[in-house]
Amino acid sequence: MTTARLLSDLDLLRSREFPARSERYGPLGSGRGFHVAALATGEESAEGDGSSREEAEEQCEAERYGPVALLPRAGASRT
Numbered sequence: 001m002t003t004a005r006l007l008s009d010l011d012l013l014r015s016r017e018f019p020a021r022s023e024r025y026g027p028l029g030s031g032r033g034f035h036v037a038a039l040a041t042g043e044e045s046a047e048g049d050g051s052s053r054e055e056a057e058e059q060c061e062a063e064r065y066g067p068v069a070l071l072p073r074a075g076a077s078r079t
Helices: 003-015 053-070
Strands: 023-025 028-031 034-037
Touching: 003 034, 003 053
Parallel strands: none
Antiparallel strands: 023 028, 028 034
């Protein structure tokens, strides 16, 4: 998943209203005050070329923390 796609998916989740009760739709879950989504899974990032575990962990960390730096802080107004 590219960073642009990840940010697009996060924006979509942020724009959704929270349901009154918990709901689950495949990899998505929502409830009062939260949305949960599997944005990436181990199966999607597995490499068939025998890449080392350390390389996979580094990639995962970069994909996890990179977009966080681009998101506005909680409570900041959206424009």
